Amino acid sequence: MxxxxxxxxxxxxxxxxxxxxxxxxxxxxxxxxxxxxxxxxxxxxxxxxxxxxxxxxxxxxxxxxxxxxxxxxTLGGVAVNNHPVHRETRQLAQELSARLGLGANVAVRRGAALFYLLNFEGRLAPRSTVLTGQRKPLHATGLGKCLLLSLDGAERRALLPGESLHGYTPHTITSHERLDAELATVRQRGYAMEIEELAHGRSCVAAPIRDRSGEIVAAISISGPLSAVALDRREEELSRAVIEAADSISIGLGYAGPAGVTFVGPGGDVDPVNGESAPTALERTRP
Known part of the structure; x- marks a missing residue:
């Protein structure tokens, strides 16, 4: 002993x-x-x-x-290569980044922080460092907001005491009341946005990823400088792209859609009762 x-x-x-x-x-x-x-x-x-x-x-x-x-x-490479979310998201995130010219990032929650599994940077959003392996706050990021959707209000307060909601910029959400309202909006429209909440001059759009049980296990985001992301004119384009990517990854992880709906691909869902086309994930979550 x-x-x-x-x-x-x-x-x-x-x-x-x-x-x-x-x-x-x-x-x-x-x-x-x-x-x-x-x-x-x-x-x-x-x-x-x-x-x-x-x-x-x-x-x-x-x-x-x-x-x-x-x-x-070596150890880190083996760990991420054997992570099911990483395996399912890597190729899609790389293609998304190349197509949009922006950063594509995937993260999971580890305790009270998000953990980056991978990131790719497009031509409009270059970086000098790798995000993989880094941890960032949940309340101040689009990815983190998506990951927090898996918790109810009491669980969020237990995980993130009020004093831990640090303000990184004047735009950071620093109260649970504001965070509750923000997450309600995210849940309703199906994607999260973050505009200069963690760092000045950067923004992102993110969507949650689910596994076969329907639980949110990860999130994917599109990010970059404010001028490149240009949410004032690209919000619909980027939100559609990130939700479609999250849907595709979720399907790859075994997610079959909400109870009573069978998802059959990017063309939409099929209602198993009457066989009629049901809304896509993007349409389901739009206001």
Whole structure:
């Protein structure tokens, strides 16, 4: 038992060292890792040496600074490639981004944050960094609003206490009353919008993705600079595109539509009672 506890502690310490490189610190000295983890200098040095030998970190021979190595990339690639939502969305999101010239992003919820599974950037929305693996707030993003639709008001308040609704810009929703009203609108029209709520100069349109049980398990968005997204003239085009993409992905995950409706493709649903065409997902959710 004592040996197991010691091994567990060693694993936890090693992971705490790796975690220091995730929170905005790409390159660190040993002293930096000591300060961020609270571990002793000798323990930290020993852990870094072991992690370096396993290619989880690497050390610049000139500066002596440590950074993440290649092993985490291998693990991350295996993890996302085996995620069912990632497998179902990757090709479609890439095609969506290329067709619209904007960013296409897919995320799932992990606790009180959204987690990016993938992103592609179109010619009108270039980025210098990869979003995959990053976490963002639920209340300040279009993707997050879609993911919050899976919770009722009480569950949202338990997950996101009022003080956690941080205002990133003057446009951010910072109260549950406003968030409730916003989500009611999202639920009714079938898509969410975010205009400069997380960062100035950016906006997006997002739609929820469901699995075979009908539960919202992910969301997909189209994003980019305000001038490229141009919601004042492109809202209908982009909302239709993102809802159709979300529908297609949901079908691939086994979603068969609301109870009593059988979805047969982008042409529409078929009512199993009378065989007449039923509205598409976009038409069902329009005001």
């Amino acid at each position: 004592a040996s197991d506890q010691g091994n567990n502690q060693s694993v936890e310490r090693a992971l705490s060292v790796l975690q220091t490189f995730v929170t905005g610190h790409p390159e660190l000295r040993v002293s930096d890792v000591v300060r961020l983890t609270g571990l002793g200098t000798s323990t930290t040095s020993r852990l870094l040496t072991t992690l370096e030998s396993l290619d989880f970190v690497e050390r610049d021979r000139v500066s002596g600074l440590y950074r993440l190595g290649m092993a985490p990339i």
